[in-house]
Amino acid sequence: MKILCLHGKGTSGRIFKSQTASLRSKLETVVPEFEFDFVDGPQPSSPAPDTPLFYEPPHYAFYEGTDIEAIRAGHKWLRGILEQNGPYDGVLMFSQGCALVSSYMLYQQWYEPNAPPPFQFAMFICGGIPITALKNLGVHVSKEVEDLDVRTKKQLLEKTTAEVTRDRWQLTDYASVVRRAQFDSDDCFGLNLNRIPAELKIRIPTVHVFGEKDPRLPASIQLAGFCDPYIRKVYNHGGGHEIPRAKDISEELAQLLQWCAIRGTWPGQDMIHH
Structure with missing residues (x-):
């Protein structure tokens, strides 16, 4: 079973391989036939602010900036990886890797509905869908x-940390907001998920891993809201914008x-896609 592994912005395939070593070792003892393919993004990048000093360069990104042309160029690169190295059974991502794949899948479903x-x-770790892509696809933002x-x-x-960035979602109510926002709602951190067409809902089984102290937590929950709740699991690892490595997690x-x-x-x- 072949899994594509996509790192966060400002890291690399080599770094992501190190960051996921604990997860993969636990998995491989149960399912040894898993094969993980770590690739580098196409754009050289400065190191991510949370990248430890012992992770030496080079560092990469899948795209730079937030404009739709850059994101679509990242999609073109990803399509090339899929054609050259695929097919893949699954995908494991962190941060910008999640943004790349989730938006790629939405564009494919919208413009190539029969593909x-x-x-x-897919397993998404601490990542969301680019707001620019949602607007370009016609989602009201x-x-x-x-x-x-x-x-x-x-x-x-x-x-x-997210503990000091609650805004109108106050700390005392934050946990209940997160729970409610994981399902179709009129207010998933400001997005009305009930107005999203079916073509813009990801229909494969997904796992969404987020940290309650991650400032980007709302983006992770919004992405979960774009996925089918009946074939989706959500897990709070309790930390920040990171790949957890504790044994139990x-x-x-x-x-x-x-x-x-x-x-x-x-x-x-397969019947779900037809």
Whole structure:
């Protein structure tokens, strides 16, 4: 079973391989036939602000900036990887890797509705869909959502924890907001998920891993809202914008990825796409 592995902005395939070593070791003891393919993004990049000093360059990104041309160029690169190195059964991503794949899948579903999905299952870690891509696809994005997106990205660069960035979602109510926003709602951190057409809902089994202290937590929950709640699991690792490595959490993530892979390759899953 072949899994494409896509790193975060300002890191690399080599770094992502190191960051996921604990998760993969737990998984490979149960499912040894998993094969992980780590690739570097096409754009040289400065190191991510949370990249430890012992991770030496080079560092990469899948695209630079937030304009739609850059994102679509990233999609073109990803399509080339799929054609050259695929097919892949699943995809494992962190941060910008999540943004690349989630938006790629939405564009494919919208413009190529009869094409099979590029993956049978996906695990998203601390990532969301680019707001620019949602607007380009016709999703109504309020100024409140845009402002929240800009603010949380700034807080991430400044290494601010989500504990001090609650805004109108106050700390005392934050946990319930997160729980409610994981399902179709009129207010998933400002997005009305009930107005999203079916063509813009990801219909493969997914796992969404987020940290309650991650400033980008709203983006992770919004992405979960774009995925089918009946074949989706959501997991709070309790930390920030990071790939958790604690033994107990790695075991949980390995079980979730195993569930996702089994569900995604179940023969009846193909019927969902037709």
